[in-house]
Amino acid sequence: MSVVRFLARPLLASSFIVAGADKLKNADATAEQLSPVLRRAADALPIRVEEKTLARAVGATQLGAGLLFALGKAPRFSASVLAMTTALNTFVEWRTADIGSKELRSARRARLLKNLSLVGGVLLASVDTAGRPSLAWRAQQIAADAAKQTKAAKADAAKAARSASRQLAPGSHA
Template sequence: MIIKLLARPLLAAPFIAEGIDAVRNPKKHAERFATLEKPLTQLGLPPALSSDTEMLARVLGGVSAVAGLCLATGRKPRTAALTLAAINLPLVVTSNPLWQAKSAGQRKEFTANLLKGGALAGGLLYAANDRAGKPSLGWRWDNYLEHRADLKDTKQKLKARYRDDD
């Protein structure tokens, strides 16, 4: 319990800080989205949404800050962590285009940033999987079916037993 109280805010802190910075200073964050404009339109996002990169940076910054705050405070932490992972992964990959590195130093920097971003994404996915001791929906469904089958079997045995007694 105490580990969660420390780990969630520590994991959320960079997303809160980056999100607030993106809302306040969208120009430097908008440069990241310039590389995403073509893939976003290919995925079906209307050009009106992807063309205003400063607004997109502000919106994603706001979402990132709010999701980070939710994760840090424990309000819907699984949803918040999954939201942050979904935002983080594409940004990390596009912000560190390893395939476009022009020098060994730049390649090393991109690789380090990709690994850091991947580590954060891994932590977020781990946090999204934390059910706080509750069983998963899959387990609960299987358990329900198993008990239902057991009850049906017991009911049939009881009916057969009372029919035989008559």
């Protein structure tokens, strides 16, 4: 792991870890803030789940993914999870923010920009292969190599067939 990744991952993850722990610690407030979204999620589930339980799950997910990301364990997966939870939180915060004064509107805009910046950071991290090719890239390279080999084998077979037909043709002295 490069020094930059070694330092950057925990720095980026710190905000998510603290936010996840806060959501767990204050599950009632989290459930209230996330209520419109959580109510829809609870209604979509096949079993009855309380909003407070879903709020705890969101907090635990954010805390766990933040810790995994900070430690460099499953960094692409954990960054993807952090991007999803942060996008959800950003949407909810934007919709529920008090905008009764110019200062409150300015604070809401600042939080939106901060959250969008964090989403952008973890989205970049979610595609970072740490200098190693991704599985998709490796599969494309294998497929390209196989196609080249097939084309070469086909050309060799055609050449051999032409040579054989010349040797077997009437009037050839083979």
